[in-house]
Amino acid sequence: MxxxxxxxxxxxxxxxxxxxxxxxxxxxxxxxxxxxxxxxxxxxxxxxxxxxxxxxxxxxxQSSVFEIVNVNENGERRVGFWSPKSGLVRQLKLPISSTNPSDKPNLRPIIWPGDTTSVPKGWEIPTNGKKLKIGVPMKAGFNEFIKVTWDPKTHTATSVTGYCIDVFDAVMATMPYAVTYEFFPFATPDGKSAGTYNDLIFQVYNGTYDAVVGDTTIVANRSRYVDFTLPYAQSRVSMVVPIKDRKPKNAWVFLKPLTWDLWVTSGCFFVFIGSVVWVLEHRINEDFRGPPSYQAGTSFWFSFSTMVFAHRNNSLTLLNS
Structure with missing residues (x-):
């Protein structure tokens, strides 16, 4: 050509x-x-x-433009077009221009089997079929995780609520198909717990329950009988281990609580306080008189002794007539 x-x-x-x-x-x-x-x-x-x-x-x-069709029992009907630049579009316009990939394609509605425009979720379990039996623990306390409201007259559970139940319902709602289930408290006819958590887990192993929902701890012996999901709550398991203190202990250990800067600052203040007391007392107080070494020792002793006890002197009041 x-x-x-x-x-x-x-x-x-x-x-x-x-x-x-x-x-x-x-x-x-x-x-x-x-x-x-x-x-x-x-x-x-x-x-x-x-x-x-x-x-x-x-x-x-240039790559070809594909036509998207919807095939049903009445034949085929055009839904839209696809091209490398414009993606999914309802009408094909020439010249083809690129569009934003985040834009929602405006396609014609798709007719699904059963002459419906709603997208089916997939395989559906009949409402009159077998429901999954979900066992829940029956215990007092920690109602935030599992709370079973029990009717003593009818000996049935009126409601099962809690954090674990909310997580289970949210997970089942995201399934691509509908799953019907019913909660069964692991309790005696009088509304008390029918056993321990190990007994409840064994009910799944022997086929009484299809699954268990609750604050069940994952331990080795229980994992031999059932499979656990990934933990969705923070584990409270802790370990206590011995430690050996390798720090040397000597007579100067009392210096450890404070830094060297603070010790030097405290010493300077003791010297300053002793000097001030000596200036104020050596003229009128005989204890601060004598040889220079004696006066210095008395002043420093007075300053350092304030850490142990408080000095008290009689107060004299002078009245001028």
Whole structure:
């Protein structure tokens, strides 16, 4: 088709005078003088083939546009189109322009089996079929996880609530198909617990219950009989291990609670307080008199002794007549 559109009667070639290398004659082939015109016409050729429309854009073969159809008992009906640039669209517009991938495609409604437009969830269990029997523990306390409201007159459970029940209902609601189930408290006719958690787990093993929902701890002996889901609550398991203190203990251990900066600051304040007391007392107090070494020792002793006890002196009141 491209050659016919070129309208060239004779094709001439420009032969090259090259010596063949590696034993091939490819390099001796001539170059068509009508090549650029033929490439230009070939790039503009459009036709419909077995795989769809064939055309080139910037030298690249464009992917075909697919038609999306809905097949039912009445035949087929067009839903929309799909192309690499525009994605799913209801109407095909030329030239095809790219759209935002996050945009919701505006397709025609799909008719599902049963002449309904609602998307089926999948396999449905009949409402009159067998329901799953879910066992729940019956115990007092921790009602936030499992709470069973018991009717003593009818000896039946009126409601089963709690965090574990909410998690189970949320998981079952996300199933691609409907699953009917019913909760059965593991209790005696008088409303008391029928056994331990191990007894409840064994009821799944012997076929009394299909599953157990509750605050059941995953331990090794229970895993031999049933399979557990991944934990959805924080584990409270803790371990107590012995440690060996390798820090040296000596007479200077009392210095550890405070830093060196704080100890030096405290010492400077003791010296400052002793100096102030000596200035105020050595003229009128005989205890702060004597040789210089005695006065310095008395001042420092007074300052450091304030850490142990408080000094008390009689207060004299002078009345001026």
């Amino acid at each position: 491209a050659i016919e559109n070129v309208n060239t009667a004779n094709f001439s070639f420009n032969k090259t005078n090259l010596i063949p290398r590696n034993g091939t004659d490819l390099e001796t082939f001539g170059v068509s003088l009508s090549g650029p015109q033929l490439v230009q016409v070939l790039s503009g050729i459009k036709f419909r083939g077995l795989t769809g429309d064939i055309h080139f854009l910037n030298g690249q073969l």
